[in-house]
Amino acid sequence: MNFVPALTNPLALLLLALVPVGIIILYFLKLKREPVEVPSTYLWSKTIEDLHVNSLLQRLRRSLLLLLQLLAVFIALIALLRPGYRGESTGQDRTVFLIDNSASMQTVDRNETVSRFEKAKLLILEKIEAMTDSDSAMLISFNDRSETVQAFTSDRARLRDSLNRVTITNHSTDILGALKAADGLANPRRSSEIADVNDVQVADAKPADLLIYSDGRFQTVVEFNLGNLRAEYIAMGSSDVENLAITAFSTERNAERPAEVQAFATIENFGTSSVSTTATLTMNGQFLDAEAVQIEAGEQTGLSFVIETEDAATLTLTLDHEDDLEIDNIAYTGLSPLRNVSILVITPGNTPLKVGLETEQTAKICNASFFSPSYLQTEDYKKRAADGTDDLIIYDTCSPDEMPLTNTFFIGALPPPTSTKSGRNKDESNASQATANDSTEPNAEQNGQQPDSGLPKNDAATADANPAGASDANAANQRDLNWRWASPESSVSLIDIERSHPLMRYLELFSLLIFSGRGVEGPPGTIELVGADVGAILAIAPRDGFQDMVLGFEIISRDEDGSPVTNTNWYAERSWPVFLLNVLRYLAGAADATGASSFQPGETVRIRLENAITSPSVTRIGGSSVDVTPGPGGSLEIIETEVPGNYRVEDGSKLADLFAINLFDPQESAIATVKEIDIGYESVASEDTTVEQRQEFWRWALIAMLGLIAAEWWVYSRRVA
Amino acid sequence: MELVSRKVFRGRMKGERKSKRKGQSVEFHDFRNYVAGDDLRLIDWNLYARLDQLFLKLFQEEEDLHFYALIDASESMNFGTPTKLHVAKQLAAALGYVGLCRADRVSVQALGPMGRQAPALRGRASLWKMLNYLDSVDSGENVSLFEGVKDFSLRNSGTGVAVLISDLMDKEGYESALRMLIGRRMDVFVMHVLSPEEIDPPIRGDRRLIDVEDGDSAEITLNNYALQKYQETVKSFIGSIKQFCAKRSIAYLPVRTETPVETIVTKYLRERGVVR
Numbered sequence: 001m002n003f004v005p006a007l008t009n010p011l012a013l014l015l016l017a018l019v020p021v022g023i024i025i026l027y028f029l030k031l032k033r034e035p036v037e038v039p040s041t042y043l044w045s046k047t048i049e050d051l052h053v054n055s056l057l058q059r060l061r062r063s064l065l066l067l068l069q070l071l072a073v074f075i076a077l078i079a080l081l082r083p084g085y086r087g088e089s090t091g092q093d094r095t096v097f098l099i100d101n102s103a104s105m106q107t108v109d110r111n112e113t114v115s116r117f118e119k120a121k122l123l124i125l126e127k128i129e130a131m132t133d134s135d136s137a138m139l140i141s142f143n144d145r146s147e148t149v150q151a152f153t154s155d156r157a158r159l160r161d162s163l164n165r166v167t168i169t170n171h172s173t174d175i176l177g178a179l180k181a182a183d184g185l186a187n188p189r190r191s192s193e194i195a196d197v198n199d200v201q202v203a204d205a206k207p208a209d210l211l212i213y214s215d216g217r218f219q220t221v222v223e224f225n226l227g228n229l230r231a232e233y234i235a236m237g238s239s240d241v242e243n244l245a246i247t248a249f250s251t252e253r254n255a256e257r258p259a260e261v262q263a264f265a266t267i268e269n270f271g272t273s274s275v276s277t278t279a280t281l282t283m284n285g286q287f288l289d290a291e292a293v294q295i296e297a298g299e300q301t302g303l304s305f306v307i308e309t310e311d312a313a314t315l316t317l318t319l320d321h322e323d324d325l326e327i328d329n330i331a332y333t334g335l336s337p338l339r340n341v342s343i344l345v346i347t348p349g350n351t352p353l354k355v356g357l358e359t360e361q362t363a364k365i366c367n368a369s370f371f372s373p374s375y376l377q378t379e380d381y382k383k384r385a386a387d388g389t390d391d392l393i394i395y396d397t398c399s400p401d402e403m404p405l406t407n408t409f410f411i412g413a414l415p416p417p418t419s420t421k422s423g424r425n426k427d428e429s430n431a432s433q434a435t436a437n438d439s440t441e442p443n444a445e446q447n448g449q450q451p452d453s454g455l456p457k458n459d460a461a462t463a464d465a466n467p468a469g470a471s472d473a474n475a476a477n478q479r480d481l482n483w484r485w486a487s488p489e490s491s492v493s494l495i496d497i498e499r500s501h502p503l504m505r506y507l508e509l510f511s512l513l514i515f516s517g518r519g520v521e522g523p524p525g526t527i528e529l530v531g532a533d534v535g536a537i538l539a540i541a542p543r544d545g546f547q548d549m550v551l552g553f554e555i556i557s558r559d560e561d562g563s564p565v566t567n568t569n570w571y572a573e574r575s576w577p578v579f580l581l582n583v584l585r586y587l588a589g590a591a592d593a594t595g596a597s598s599f600q601p602g603e604t605v606r607i608r609l610e611n612a613i614t615s616p617s618v619t620r621i622g623g624s625s626v627d628v629t630p631g632p633g634g635s636l637e638i639i640e641t642e643v644p645g646n647y648r649v650e651d652g653s654k655l656a657d658l659f660a661i662n663l664f665d666p667q668e669s670a671i672a673t674v675k676e677i678d679i680g681y682e683s684v685a686s687e688d689t690t691v692e693q694r695q696e697f698w699r700w701a702l703i704a705m706l707g708l709i710a711a712e713w714w715v716y717s718r719r720v721a
Numbered sequence: 722m723e724l725v726s727r728k729v730f731r732g733r734m735k736g737e738r739k740s741k742r743k744g745q746s747v748e749f750h751d752f753r754n755y756v757a758g759d760d761l762r763l764i765d766w767n768l769y770a771r772l773d774q775l776f777l778k779l780f781q782e783e784e785d786l787h788f789y790a791l792i793d794a795s796e797s798m799n800f801g802t803p804t805k806l807h808v809a810k811q812l813a814a815a816l817g818y819v820g821l822c823r824a825d826r827v828s829v830q831a832l833g834p835m836g837r838q839a840p841a842l843r844g845r846a847s848l849w850k851m852l853n854y855l856d857s858v859d860s861g862e863n864v865s866l867f868e869g870v871k872d873f874s875l876r877n878s879g880t881g882v883a884v885l886i887s888d889l890m891d892k893e894g895y896e897s898a899l900r901m902l903i904g905r906r907m908d909v910f911v912m913h914v915l916s917p918e919e920i921d922p923p924i925r926g927d928r929r930l931i932d933v934e935d936g937d938s939a940e941i942t943l944n945n946y947a948l949q950k951y952q953e954t955v956k957s958f959i960g961s962i963k964q965f966c967a968k969r970s971i972a973y974l975p976v977r978t979e980t981p982v983e984t985i986v987t988k989y990l991r992e993r994g995v996v997r
Contacts, residue, residue, distance in 0.1 A: 033929040033940055039797035039805075039919060040890040041932040041939045043958060047951040048939055063944065718925070 016080065020073050027066050068712035072705045079701035084130075094152065094206060095137040096182040096229070097124050100214035100236070101166060102143040102173035103601070103668040107215070107325045109237045116236035117168045120213035123234060127211070128159045129696065138208075139163060142178035143171035144602065170327060170601035170644060172665045173218035179679065180224070182210055187227035212684070216674025217667055224680045235686030237673040242271035244295065244321050245328035245669035246279075249662065250598065251307075251315060251335050261307040261335055265317050267293055268300035270670045277321035281305050283313050293319070312336045312655050314596075314621055314646040328669045332646045334596030334658030341588040343368040344384065346375060347396035349564060350556050352571030353411075356580040366584050373398040388634060391608075392588035397554050407547045407587050410483075412554030412567075414520070417482040483550055486519035486535040492553060496531035502586040503540065503549070504529055506578050513569045517553025540587075545606060545635040549587060596658035600665065601642055607649065607657050609634040616656055620645045724788055724820050724882060724996055751779045787828070787881025788820040789907075791873060792858060794831040796934045797890050799860035801916025801978045809886040809914055810855045811982040816884060817842070817851050819996055828877065829855060832869025832887075833862035837876065863934055866891045866898035874905055883907040884995070886976075888914050889962060892935075896965060909971045910995055913962060916978045920955055922948065 038044060105117035112119065124139070131137060131154070139150040139162050150162035186208045207228040215237045248266035269275055276294035280287065289305050307315075312335060319329040343366055347353060357368045369390075375381050376398065384390060385404030393404050396411045403415055492514035498504050509530065519535020529549075530538035537552040557567040570576050589608055599605050609616060609630055618638050619625040622645065630636045636649065641661050649657040663669065676685045755764060755775035765778040790813035798806040813829045820827040822845055829851050830839030835858055842851050862869075866887060883902050889895040889911070902909045922943075930939045941947055959975065966973035974993050976985055990996050 033927045035929045035931055035938075036924055037933050038922075038930045039800040039888065039916075039933060040892070041930055041937050042890045042892050043919075043951065043954050044930050044939050044941065046954045046958075047947065048941055063942065716926075 016077055019077075020070050023069055023073060024066065027063070027069075064715055065712055068708050068715065072708040072712065075701050075705040075708065079698040079705065081698075083697045083701070084695055093132075093135045094186075094208035095127070095131075095135065096186075096208050096210045097127070097137060097139045098175070098178050098182060098210065098212045098214070099124060099139070099141050099163075099166060100143070100173060100175075100212075100218075101141045101168050101171075102217070103170045103327055103663055103665070104173065104215055104217045104325065104671050105236065106168055106170075106327055107237055107241070107243075107671045109241065109324060115168070116215055120234070120236050121163055121166070124163055124211075124213060125160065128156050128163065131156055131159075138182065139166070140178045140181050141166045142173070142175055143169045144174045144600075145171070146175075146177035146181055148181050170642060170663060172600060172668055173214075175212070175214070175218045175679075176221050176224060179210075179221060182208070182229060183224075183227070186210075186229045187225070212677070214677075215671065216677045216686075217670060218677075219667070220678045221680065222678075226680055226682055231679055231682065231684045232687050233677050233684040235673045235675060237671065239672045239675070240272055241672050242273065242275070242323045243325045243328070243669060243671050244269050244271065244275050244277065244293075244319050244323055245325070245666070246317055246319065246331040246662075247300070247328075247664055247666050247669065249315075249317050249331035249333050249664075251333050251596075253335070261309060261313075263305040263307060263315055263317070263333070265303040265305075265331065266300060267295060267303060267319065268666065268669065269295035269297055270666075270672070271323065272297050272672070275321060275323075277319055279303055280318045280320055282316045282318070283307065283309070285314075285316075288315075307335075309335065312658065314648075314658065314660075316646070325669065325671050327644060328663045330644070331662050331664070332644060332660040333598060333662075334646050334648075334660055336596065336655070336658050341366055341391040341584055342389065343584070343588060344390040344393045345370045345396065346373055346393065346398055346400075347371075348373055348398070348558075350396045350411075351564075352555055352576065353394070353396060353580075356571070356577050357584075359577050359580075362577070362581055362584055366588070376400050392583070396556075403543065403546075403548070405546070407589070408549070409583060409587060410548065410550045412517075412551065412557075414483045414485065414550060415548050418523075481523050483520060483522050483541075483548070485552075486521040489516050489518050490534060491515055492517040492532045492534055492537055494530060494532050494537065496528075498527065498529045501527065501529055501540075503579075503582045505582055507575045507582070509570075509573075509575055512573065512575075514553050515567050516557065517567075520550045520552045522548075522550065545608075545631065547587060549583075596646070596660050598660045598662050598664060599641060601644060601661050601663065603641060603661075605638040605641055605647075605659055607636050607638070607659065609636055609649065609651075609656055616649050616651050619648050619650060620661075621648065625650075724786065724816065724823065724825060749778065749780055752776045753779060786820070786823075786825040787877075787879045788816070788825045789873070789877065789881060789883040790816055790827075790829040791836075791870070791883060791885045791887075792829070792831045793866065793869070793885070793887030793889075794833060794835060794858050794860055794862040795891075796860050796863055797888055798914070800933070801918055803978055804860075805888055805914040805916055805978055806858075806860050808976065808978045808982065809912075810858060812886055812912060812914075812976070812985065813884070814852060814855055815982060815986045816990075816996070818845075818848055821845050821848055821851070826881070827851065830873065831858045831862055832866065832873065833864040835862055836869070836873055865893045866895050867893060867901070870898040870901050874901055880906050881908070882910065884910040884912060886912045886914060888919075895962065899965065899969065899971060903969050903971070909969075910993075911962070911966055911971055911973050913959070913973065913975045914978060915975065920952070920977075922951065 099117075099120050101117055105120070106115050108115050114122075128137065133154060136152045136154045137150075137159055138148070138152045139159060141147050141149050149166055150159055153159060186206055205228045207230065210226070210229040210231040212231065212233045213236060214233070216233065216235060245268050246265055247268050248264070251261050251263045253261050263281065265279065267279065274294065274296045276292070278290050279293050281289045281291075288307065291303055291305070293301060293303070295301050303317075307313075314332065314334045317331045321329065323329065343357065345353065345357070345368055347370060349372075354370060356362070357366055371381070385393070385400065385402070385406070388405035390404075390406055392407045392409060394409045394411065395413055397413050399410065399413045399416055401416060403418070408415065494509055494512055494514075497507065497509055499507075514532075514537070517532070517534065517537055519532065519537060520539050521535065522539050522541040523543075526536075526539050526541040528536035528539050530536070532552075534552070538549070540547055540549040554567045555571060556564045559565050570579075597605075615627065616630060616636065617625045617627045618640070620643060623643065626640055628636060628638060638647070638649075641647070644661045644663060647659050647661065648655055649659070673686075676683050678684075752765065752768070753776065755777050759777055763777045763779070765776050768774065768776045792806070792809045792813050794806060798804065798809060817827045817829045821842060824843065826841055826843050827847075828839055828841045830836035838857075839854055840847075840850050864872075866889070870885075883905075885899070885902070887895070891898075899909060899911065925943050925948075927942050928940070930941060932938070963973050965971075972993055972995065974989060974995065976989075980989075986996065
């Protein structure tokens with residue numbers, strides 16, 4: 001038995017001790033006697049005379065009311081001292097609570113009435129209640145992002161409030177951020193290298209207990225050292241679980257027959273026993289189809305449905321099976337009607353490109369305009385580029401002065417440097433546009449002469465354009481942010497293709513012949529789509545919400561006479577029109593029109609809208625509507641994506657776009673609790689949580705006090721009545 | 722039923738009770754020598770023939786009995802359910818009626834000024850007078866017992882049976898009043914009327930007790946201890962009255978107001994020898 005006084009101030013305790021004395025004084029001073037008539041006070045007077053002997057003590061001894069009041073106050077004093085029994089105390093007085101509020105913590109295990117998350121909160125609350133005044137604690141919640149809900153404090157009330165603020169999410173899990181947040185005070189960093197003898201450690205290390213309340217469903221943390229943190233893993237849930245999950249659900253419109261749509265779903269059994277159930281497909285809330293599903297434990301299966309619709313539709317696939325985790329039993333996807341994309345092609349003449357964009361298939365989704373490079377200087381182009389009217393601009397062996405506010409595809413040319421706007425550069429750029437083939441040759445020669453420098457033509461132009469002479473570091477930084485050639489011009493042999501990228505779907509490129517090409521390097525975030533012996537020959541990079549793709553070789557070159565010559569046999573391959581179709585679908589945005597993208601809960605959704613839409617609103621089907629403001633070029637960032645479902649982006653009553661939020665995370669759906677987690681080089685096994693639970697008695701004391709007050713009132717009422 | 726007197730008194734009129742006087746009843750009392758002037762009708766001629774001496778044959782005289790019922794009509798008697806005064810009047814009426822039926826001289830009166838208007842009654846026909854008087858008796862005669870008895874004694878010089886019906890709760894004491902009745906050679910009966918509320922008060926808590934007679938107040942915290950003390954005081958009070966009465970041959974009869982009057986008269990009064 002120990003006491004954790006709620007009041008520690010001696011003055012407050014003294015005042016409390018005076019309360020019983022005050023009650024006794026008031027009992028005599030404020031005694032209200034009710035008059036009552038008696039035949040004679042003759043006998044009473046005799047009685048009172050007897051009572052006068054030791055009358056004070058008699059009253060104190062015999063007044064049940066006073067005794068009850070004093071007893072109630074005494075019990076209240078005991079309650080204020082917060083008596084309790086604590087089995088065992090932790091070694092350290094600093095504790096960091098890490099609570100997992102990812103989707104898998106929504107699991108309600110068998111034989112449990114509350115979710116893992118609620119149970120974790122209860123356990124943390126018990127820990128908080130067991131804290132003494134000298135203990136301090138910190139509360140961090142983590143899912144795919146971590147949040148320090150409460151910094152170190154000894155105030156139990158603040159910790160309790162903070163704990164109440166933590167809510168469950170539908171996010172995936174990444175514990176590293178939370179560990180780094182907890183790490184701060186326990187393992188202070190040094191301000192310089194460890195070998196520096198002049199360095200003094202900036203702060204004393206403050207060891208702490210690290211209590212991780214989780215089901216262990218996160219990736220193993222390798223780049224972390226616990227140091228002064230003493231980790232305890234409190235495993236929530238059990239390993240005997242039942243969970244059937246939809247891990248993928250998408251739709252594909254048949255390009256041949258646009259009205260025919262195929263829906264594909266992957267269903268996995270993460271439980272410990274086989275499950276047979278049905279999967280129900282609904283479209284726009286109406287039942288459409290159902291299929292029986294039987295999956296052994298640990299197995300997965302695929303489902304496909306064929307739907308006939310030409311209109312936009314929202315699809316929902318539901319597993320008619322109650323299991324431990326419900327969020328992954330339902331999946332959403334959407335289907336928009338096909339729409340045209342607008343393509344602007346700036347080319348000195350490229351028949352394969354033109355033919356490829358005018359095939360029967362591409363013509364259905366593409367509205368292409370062809371212009372010569374001189375169009376770049378017109379006001380009409382500048383307006384189109386600034387407004388982002390087109391969904392994609394293809395620059396064939398030419399380059400604009402400034403990047404347009406839309407997606408771009410450069411063939412045999414590089415995008416202009418982002419920060420060069422001087423007249424000289426413009427002149428040079430213009431020159432390069434006017435004589436694209438001619439200008440590349442000297443640069444190639446220059447690069448050939450200085451292979452080590454690797455200075456591409458635009459970078460050279462940039463360096464020349466700075467007569468004041470910028471520092472090498474600045475030049476290097478600037479170079480890193482721009483597209484540049486990575487190699488001199490030479491014949492190209494393809495090595496690798498990023499087949500998983502949508503732009504590279506269905507492509508077979510190894511029979512390609514490329515006579516002359518150069519590797520390209522892009523700004524940070526560049527993805528190499530096709531790798532060759534000269535480096536990346538096709539790469540794509542993000543730019544302020546847009547995407548720029550650069551092809552390192554020309555399709556049609558010019559000979560010395562200016563006559564067109566073929567630089568590759570790609571246009572003769574079957575992959576050429578397929579590639580162009582992929583470009584239209586995924587770079588120009590036509591693909592968005594065929595099937596709604598799926599994002600994970602909490603992920604920021606970026607979509608592009610037509611410029612005519614100025615005040616779109618986003619509505620989750622079955623939820624409320626939120627007005628959003630589109631950015632330049634019609635780009636839209638939607639952050640309120642916590643709840644799984646189908647989301648409609650609407651312009652008034654007109655559907656502008658669709659997207660879906662789904663869990664689709666096997667890591668979260670595999671809800672069997674992990675018995676041991678690895679943090680850095682250490683393995684942390686799950687611990688029993690019931691040892692340190694403190695048994696509180698103050699509530700019982702308060703109940704007893706209330707009972708005494710009730711008894712006192714009853715006695716009083718009986719006497720007065 | 723008749724009233725019992727433990728003493729033999731001289732009456733005023735011919736009645737049905739033994740008197741100290743020798744008279745002309747049928748009951749023989751004694752013989753005595755004839756002296757000149759005696760009534761010749763009383764000479765026992767049979768003795769004269771046998772002894773040749775003149776003797777007078779004496780007989781018991783039968784006279785009436787004086788019965789006084791004294792009712793304490795103070796404010797304290799107006800307490801309880803039914804009130805003590807009501808029970809006292811019922812008792813007085815019952816005893817008075819018994820007296821009237823036996824041709825006794827009955828005087829039922831309240832102590833205090835009201836007592837002066839009380840008629841002396843005789844014969845059954847006077848019952849209504851007695852009842853009318855009792856009807857007119859009301860509480861509020863706040864005279865002490867002694868003063869009331871003194872006033873009664875001054876107005877009534879005769880002896881007889883006096884029944885004092887009172888709660889005896891007089892702050893000046895009941896002893897002097899009873900002594901005065903004894904001094905008047907009365908055959909005294911005390912009917913001590915108490916209500917159950919007085920014996921076991923149903924009040925608890927912190928109270929200010931107000932005396933209905935003189936407005937005197939007493940503050941008390943009525944808990945079990947205090948009530949126990951009070952009950953001990955009541956017992957002691959009753960015990961002291963019993964002792965006082967026993968010493969002076971006064972018949973003491975406690976009466977509780979919840980007991981029916983007919984039960985008191987036919988059972989308790991008979992047991993105690995007040996009537997037979």
